[in-house]
Amino acid sequence: MNPRHYCFLILFFLVTQLxxxxxxxxxxxxxxxxxxxxxxxxxxEVNSFEITFTSTSGRKKxxxxxxxxxxxxxxxxxxxxxxxxxxxxxSSDQSNSGLHGIKGEFDCVENDSEHDLFxxxxxxxxxxxxxxxxxxxSPFFWTAGTAWNGALKSTDEEWDFYLNHRLTHHYNTIQxxxxxxxxxxxxxxxxxxxxxxxxxxxxxxxxxxxxxxIEEANxxxxxxxxxxxxxxxxxxxxxxxxGYYLPIREAVLLAKYIVARYQGNHVVxxxxxxxxxxxxxxxxxxxxxxxxxxxxxxxx
Numbered sequence: 650m651n652p653r654h655y656c657f658l659i660l661f662f663l664v665t666q667l668x669x670x671x672x673x674x675x676x677x678x679x680x681x682x683x684x685x686x687x688x689x690x691x692x693x694e695v696n697s698f699e700i701t702f703t704s705t706s707g708r709k710k711x712x713x714x715x716x717x718x719x720x721x722x723x724x725x726x727x728x729x730x731x732x733x734x735x736x737x738x739x740s741s742d743q744s745n746s747g748l749h750g751i752k753g754e755f756d757c758v759e760n761d762s763e764h765d766l767f768x769x770x771x772x773x774x775x776x777x778x779x780x781x782x783x784x785x786x787s788p789f790f791w792t793a794g795t796a797w798n799g800a801l802k803s804t805d806e807e808w809d810f811y812l813n814h815r816l817t818h819h820y821n822t823i824q825x826x827x828x829x830x831x832x833x834x835x836x837x838x839x840x841x842x843x844x845x846x847x848x849x850x851x852x853x854x855x856x857x858x859x860x861x862x863i864e865e866a867n868x869x870x871x872x873x874x875x876x877x878x879x880x881x882x883x884x885x886x887x888x889x890x891x892g893y894y895l896p897i898r899e900a901v902l903l904a905k906y907i908v909a910r911y912q913g914n915h916v917v918x919x920x921x922x923x924x925x926x927x928x929x930x931x932x933x934x935x936x937x938x939x940x941x942x943x944x945x946x947x948x949x
Contacts (some may be wrong), residue, residue, distance in 0.1 A: 705732030725913025832888025880924025
């Protein structure tokens, strides 16, 4: 082979590798999509926006994407296998060229973090077991701090101090709320996650604050347990409990959105908080849970 041709091939290979995005294993992959259409209320007008990821071994995982304001949509995903992953989006609105049929790829590489979450994998519950574990089978003992308003109200400095304090005292999990609730009717900026009841409208800016808090906790090695729907069914504050007062359809839509938004992070879901999950409300919660968290929102 001509030496010049050989050098060209090496250069081509190196440039190709640089052009392929890289994501560390057990870390968050994020991809932004720009919708070719504007919607008055995307939660209702786009019935589904899903992305199917295929690993280098051929395993497929389908997850939901989410609207992030204006014409921006995103998907977040945690790869659990080294090598090349490809993906393709699908939308119920197939005429939307920015959401439907978009293909891409990224290279999943080793993770250099020292934290167990990034070395041993996400926290799961193995069928037939009576304890939580990392993906690799290492046991995980739940030691949680309840920062219900932590993501909603704290400054950056306060949150950093709190997380470091929890780490110093050997906690491994942070529990927090992801919408307005009876103990925090707005976030620090006076915003709410959604408005309405029979038909709701989302506020992505509210969730962008929470994005930062959850990501920071993860990067420090802390698992996060988000309460998706606060659900107090009696007494003062029930009007701030979306898990109780929203119709089932709206509760499912809101919960699906929250799960789609944080599924790429190290989280263990807490579907309801402060609620009643038996008797006359048992079927309600079974319906919501099946619709939102069936197979942990990831279909193999």
